[in-house]
Amino acid sequence: MPDRIITLCYRKIIDASSTKPWDQLVFEDTYSEFRLQGQLFNPHQQYHTFGQLLQFAPGAEQLHFLVSAAVRGYLQQLNGVVPDILDNLGRHFLRFTKFQFELINSDLTDKRRHQVAVNFYSEPLVWHDTVGLYLLVSEQQQTTTEVLTSMFQLQPFLTIYSLQPAA
Template sequence: MPRIITLCYRKVIDATSRKPWDKLVFADTYTEFRMQAPNFNPGQQYRSFGQLLQYVPGAEQLHFLVSAAVRGYLQQLGGLVPDVPDNLGRHFLRFSQFQFEIINSDLLDQSRHQVAVSFYSEPLLWHDTIGTYLLVSAAEAPATAGAALPTSLFQLPPFLSIYSLQPSV
């Protein structure tokens, strides 16, 4: 019996990222971090994001404030999770929510900037596991008796996890 799952893909972006989209997100989130951090560090007493979190009340707001730099780039993805193709090499996994986080950053050293975007998929029906592959379909797909149901077969790459699981009704 199929179960309804939601997947979460955590995309880590840092100075070693090579894809054009990743490079743009890296550069713009670093710029935004440098613009927002002085609001929490008026005396320029702290240099790193970790120090700000440790010593400045409210500095955790930087996650949200810097996320503004990512929103336009998310629209470029057309609702598809990057880096997670099906067995045919097509991007199929649609996301409905995301969460941005600053992992690390340094006001004086861009090479230490590291962020993550977690993409939460739209609900999927998990039909079967075939070796190291999952067979899924869209949860809202019509369930007409005897009708063929479009599916996607894919292997779980690193940083992709089943975020939630519920029995189908």
């Protein structure tokens, strides 16, 4: 297989059932921010859900962006490393360069219905081969003849986002 350059996307869904401390902080702060920002589009408090706001309140699609401010500080804590994704040695190896925040669902009166996603987009990787169920990848620019690699398995919510031939 000829080498190809890939970018991965990991979609991390966070909701009331999330148990990791980082996830819980993101959940709490995004819900608080949703309630605060939701007031802009719901001055008469006639809507309760995110879906109702999107359907009936002009401009409510801006809530994705407005609520994302609550996540930015938490993303800095990750130091550019995608959470949850481990190589076959159990190490975090995947670095991200950009992210996209998304409100999936929420309810101004019921925190348990709040659900968000953070999509992490990796730095470009060289995909050298597939070994069994594992992808063999390396960082794109290495200057030595020895190439340091990582092996990992695709899993739910992790996908190859883009693909291009290696130069």
